[in-house]
Each structure stands twice: as C-alpha cells, then as structure tokens.
Amino acid sequence: MSVYGxxxxxxxxxxxxxxxxxxxxxIPVDAGGLEVMSVGLLSSSAPLAWRGAMAHDALSELxxxxxxxxxxxxxxxxxxxxxxxxxxxxQDVPVDGVVFVTTPFHAxxxxxxxxxxxxxxxxxxxxxxxxNMHEFVCESCGDRHELFDGADPIDALDVPGLxxxxxxxxxxxxxxxxxxxxxxxxxxxxxxxxxxxxEIWTVDVPDSAVDLRDVSPGERHDRVRAGFDRLxxxxxxxVVSDRDPTPVREFLxxxxxxxxxxSFEVKRQNPETWLMRATTA
Numbered sequence: 001m002s003v004y005g006x007x008x009x010x011x012x013x014x015x016x017x018x019x020x021x022x023x024x025x026x027i028p029v030d031a032g033g034l035e036v037m038s039v040g041l042l043s044s045s046a047p048l049a050w051r052g053a054m055a056h057d058a059l060s061e062l063x064x065x066x067x068x069x070x071x072x073x074x075x076x077x078x079x080x081x082x083x084x085x086x087x088x089x090x091q092d093v094p095v096d097g098v099v100f101v102t103t104p105f106h107a108x109x110x111x112x113x114x115x116x117x118x119x120x121x122x123x124x125x126x127x128x129x130x131x132n133m134h135e136f137v138c139e140s141c142g143d144r145h146e147l148f149d150g151a152d153p154i155d156a157l158d159v160p161g162l163x164x165x166x167x168x169x170x171x172x173x174x175x176x177x178x179x180x181x182x183x184x185x186x187x188x189x190x191x192x193x194x195x196x197x198x199e200i201w202t203v204d205v206p207d208s209a210v211d212l213r214d215v216s217p218g219e220r221h222d223r224v225r226a227g228f229d230r231l232x233x234x235x236x237x238x239v240v241s242d243r244d245p246t247p248v249r250e251f252l253x254x255x256x257x258x259x260x261x262x263s264f265e266v267k268r269q270n271p272e273t274w275l276m277r278a279t280t281a
Contacts, residue, residue, distance in 0.1 A: 008077060009040045016041045025067040032181075037066050059088045080111055082118045090122045097127040097197055099162065102154065104131050109153040116157060123271040127196040128160035130189060136167040160196060163189040200270050209238035212245065213273070224248055228255055231280075234262075239276040244268075248276060256280055 009015055014031045018041050021027055028035035039058060068074070076093070079085055080102075089095065098119050102112040116126055131154050136145045147167060154161065165171065165185050182190075205211070210227035212220050224239065231237055237252070239245050249264050262279040269275055 007040060008038045009036065012036055014041070021067045023067075025065045027067045028069075035068060035071060037062055053084075055084050056088045059085055060092055063092055080108075080115065082114055086115065086118065090119070090124065095119075095124045097125045097193075097200065099127050099130060099193060100157075100159070101130040101132050103133050103148065104152045104154050105148050106150075106153045109157065113157055116159060125200045125270055126159050127193055127200070128162035129154060129157055130162050131164045133167045134164040139169070160192075162192040162196070165189075203240065203269050203273050203275070205240045205275065206238050209240050212239060212241040212243075214242065221251065224251060225255065228252065234280065237278045237280075239278075241274045241276065242272055243274065245274050245276040249278070252278055252280075 009029070012031045012034070014029045014036055016029065018026045018029060018037075026037065028037045029041055030036075076089060078089060100112050100116060102108045112129065116129075119126060131152070133147050136147055137143070138145065163185060168183075168185070170183050171185065208227075210223050212223060215223060227239075228237055239248060244266065246266050249261065252261060252264075253259065258281060260281060262281045264278045265276070267275045267277075
C-alpha cells in the first residue's frame with residue numbers, strides 16, 4: 001500500500017480500474033496473488049497537489065476503507081522524513097516493525113536518523129536498515145565500485161543492517177510476487193526481516209517467571225509476593241509484564257527488608273512485553 005508512491009502500480013505492472021465491494025469500499029488490485037492499493041490506482045497521471053491534511057485523509061481511507069482480504073502482512077510504503085504520512089501511520093495503525101531504506105550518503109542517512117528516532121519514540125520496533133545503491137558492479141569487467149566516497153555513514157545509525165542492495169540492472173525489472181519472480185537481494189532482505197520480527201516478538205521467558213500480563217494492579221502484587229516467596233536465597237527472580245515493571249524493585253526491597261538488590265534489570269522486549277530479572281543480595 002502506498003500514498004506517496006504512485007509509481008508502485010507501474011513497478012508491479014498493475015493498473016486500474018479499482019472496483020468496490022457492496023459497501024462501496026475499494027477492492028485492492030491483484031498482482032499475481034499480491035494485493036496492491038495505491039493512489040496511483042485511484043488517480044490519473046496528473047500531479048497530486050496535496051496539502052498535509054489531504055494526505056492524512058487519503059492515508060486514513062486507505063487504512064480503514066480498503067477491502068483487504070484479511071492478509072497476514074500489510075506492507076506500507078512510506079515517504080522519507082517525519083511528515084504527515086508517517087505521523088498518521090503512527091496514530092492510526094499498530095505497526096509491528098519498520099524497515100528503513102537509505103543510500104549510504106551522509107545527507108540521506110541524516111534524514112533516516114530523524115525517522116528512526118520518531119519511530120523509536122513511538123514504541124515501534126526498528127527492524128533494521130537497508131543500504132540501497134550500496135555499490136555498482138561493472139557488467140563488463142565484474143569490478144565493484146563504491147558509489148559514495150568515504151566511510152559508510154549508515155553504521156552510525158546503530159540499527160541492524162538487513163541488506164546491502166547494489167545498483168543493479170536486475171533490480172530495475174518489474175518484479176513478480178512469486179518466489180522465483182523476485183531478485184536474490186529481495187529474498188535476502190525478506191529473510192532478514194523475518195528473523196528480526198521473530199527476534200523482537202518471540203518472548204523466551206523462563207518457566208519460573210511471574211507473568212503479570214493482563215493482570216489487575218491488586219493481583220500483580222499478590223503474584224509477585226507469591227513468586228518471590230518460592231525462591232531460594234540468591235536465586236534469580238523473573239517477571240514478564242505488559243507494562244514497565246521497574247516499580248517492582250521497591251516492592252522487592254520491602255519484601256526483603258533491605259536497601260539494595262544484588263542485581264536488577266528491566267528490558268523491553270517489544271512494545272507489548274517487558275522482562276525483569278532480579279537477584280537478592
């Protein structure tokens with residue numbers, strides 16, 4: 001799905017017209033089993049002179065009114081930066097993860113860094129970054145050439161690198177949404193994204209952990225007390241929670257009647273899950 005990507009239909013070799021269901025909602029165009037919706041399907045080739053509010057409304061309609069066939073995954077092609085489309089997405093849609101694509105050029109990476117900060121501040125997991133036009137391989141001699149001079153500024157983003165995409169004629173062809181119709185680089189990227197999603201959203205919790213997810217505040221105290229009382233001295237105490245469990249530290253100090261713990265650590269596994277680990281002195 002794309003708002004500022006009216007050329008997506010051209011890249012996927014699909015076109016309108018867009019039909020509606022019985023409720024008047026637009027039905028995505030089929031691209032070999034891949035559902036596609038874009039402003040490029042809903043408008044002519046005339047330029048879209050949209051102000052921010054108009055882009056906001058268009059994106060909201062794409063999210064809320066498109067008659068998707070209940071897909072497992074929806075990929076949203078967002079414009080670079082921190083403008084209205086990105087903000088609307090953060091407000092209206094629960095996002096499982098975001099992938100950033102940038103060239104290894106300092107000005108582009110600087111913009112990407114601001115976008116990374118925006119999504120992190122809104123608790124959206126950053127899956128990683130793709131380095132686009134990372135290099136050029138000469139088709140005649142096979143030599144590799146860097147397209148941008150100097151050190152790679154992408155390293156400074158401090159996010160996982162998912163793929164390095166070269167400037168390659170293979171990538172300029174219209175892809176087909178089939179395992180054999182996409183490039184090797186695209187398959188590599190897909191595998192890297194899948195691994196990162198599993199890493200972020202799969203919570204590996206010890207069997208002894210106290211689970212506070214979907215538990216009322218009063219019951220949370222009772223569960224922590226019961227779980228902590230079962231521990232042997234010096235044994236590690238684990239808590240999994242759907243909110244920040246840092247206040248549990250003060251409760252543990254009360255239970256042990258001490259001023260400090262040997263260790264206390266809280267890690268946010270994903271936007272819905274915190275893990276806490278503590279050891280008594």
